[in-house]
Amino acid sequence: MQQHNDGLRNGTSRAVxxxxxxxxxxxTVQDVSEPQAxxxxxxxxxxxASLNxxxxxxxxxxxxxARFGLSLPAGFGTDYAGVVDQVGAGVSGYAVGNRVFGAALSRAVADFVVVDADGNIASGVAHHTPDDIDDRTAATLSIAGSTAAAALAVLDLGPDDTVLVGGAGGGVGVFAVQLARIAGARVIGTGSPSTAEHLRSLGAEPVAYGDGLTGRVRDLDAGPVTAALDLHxxxxxxxxxxxxxPDGRICTIAAVVDGVPAANGANAAPDALDNIAALVAAGRLRVPIAATFPVEDIRAAVELQAARHVRGKVVIDL
Structure with a gap:
């Protein structure tokens, strides 16, 4: 086994x-035994690590x-970025010192995560981080990026489309709006009035959510809406x-509606996250980071994220 020992603390490490x-x-932030590859x-x-x-x-x-296979004591958080410091037997494609980002279901906010070299979100998965992406940004990509990619694959948008994105200012919305624009679609994004400039900065035409939304969308004179994505x-x-x-041109990620396709990150194409990372590295897709917190302030970070009013992603530094 290859191993890198910088930063190890007598066989223990921190984990939320x-x-x-x-x-x-x-x-709580606890001292735990260091996991081994x-x-x-x-x-x-x-x-x-970033929050979702x-x-x-x-x-x-x-x-x-229990629906997610979790039992107590449990970890917390899924998105992470960092550096490979152990490589188990039989692994190819990774070496000690490689920068990576990925997902490790409900255990990412920790000094160390162990993931399968050829895994999935449940077992843990890693992707190589492009040189032009910092770790804070890389830590935001996995769940929100793969969810947005899966939803847009359902809608199969093109230059002739105008898509209505509900909840466009949130974590998934940041990716969905920009990926839809890259596909050539016109984007109408719903949010509170205070998020209008944020939505414009992503490439969406803002419209206030709430009662009367149908009329406000029609009043935009944007032509017929041809697709819709409900992120809330x-x-x-x-x-x-x-x-x-028609229902086939509508997609949800957070609710089940009879006749309407639903998407989640597990259904994203195998190369979806590598493609998103390449877009970020090339400057064609940006990820606003709303706030960063040290791991010791995890409760305050989750309170902010759970309020559902942040414009972008909340990141935990370890």
């Missing part, structure tokens, strides 16, 4: 843990946690139907 399911108050695995010394709504949603209560619940689905869209 839950001894009981619940809200931010249940999170086994056959077919790599260990990553994490430098940054799924992180606090799936650890809110025991029933929800079902409100945009209902508006899209009122605008005459």
């Amino acid at each position: 843990r839950l001894e009981s399911f619940g809200g931010p108050e249940a999170l 086994g056959d077919g695995q790599i260990r990553v010394q994490v430098t940054a 709504p799924m992180d606090w949603f799936m650890t809110a209560d025991a029933e929800t946690a 619940g079902t409100d945009t689905v209902h508006v899209a139907r009122e605008l005459g869209l």
Whole structure:
């Protein structure tokens, strides 16, 4: 096994843990035994992790946690970036010192994560980080980027499309709006009035969400809306139907609606994240980072992210 020992602390390391399911108050930073890479695995010394709504949603209560295969004590967070410091037997394509980013379901906010070299979100997965992307940005890509890519693959947008994106200012929206624009589509993004400039900066035409949204979209004189993506619940689905869209041209990520396709990051194309990383490295896609916190302030970071009003991503530094 190849190993890099910088930063190790007598066989222990820090990890954010839950001894009981619940809200931010249940999170603590604990000293734990350092995980070790086994056959077919790599260990990553994490430098940054980012938060997603799924992180606090799936650890809110025991029933929800069980649906994701989680039990106590549990870790927290899924998106990470860092440096490979152990390579297990039988692994090719990774070496000690490689910069990587990826996902490790509900265990990413920790000094170290062990992931399968050829894995998935559940077992952990890693992608090589392009030289032109810093670790904070790389840590934001996996869940939001793959979810946006999967949803847009359902809609198959092109230059003749105008897409209505509900919840466009959130973490997934940052990617969805820009990927839709790169595909050539016109984008109408819903949000609060205070997010209008943020949405414009991403390439969307802003429109306030809430009662009367259908009329406001029509008043934009943007031509017919040909597709819709609901990133929050079902409100945009209902508006899209009122605008005459067939269900096959609507997609959700956070709700199930009869007849409407749903998407999640696990369904993204195998090369989706590498393509997104390349776009970021080339300056064609940017990821606004709303706030950064040291790991010791994990509760405050989750409270901010869970309020659902941040414009971009919340990142934890380790």
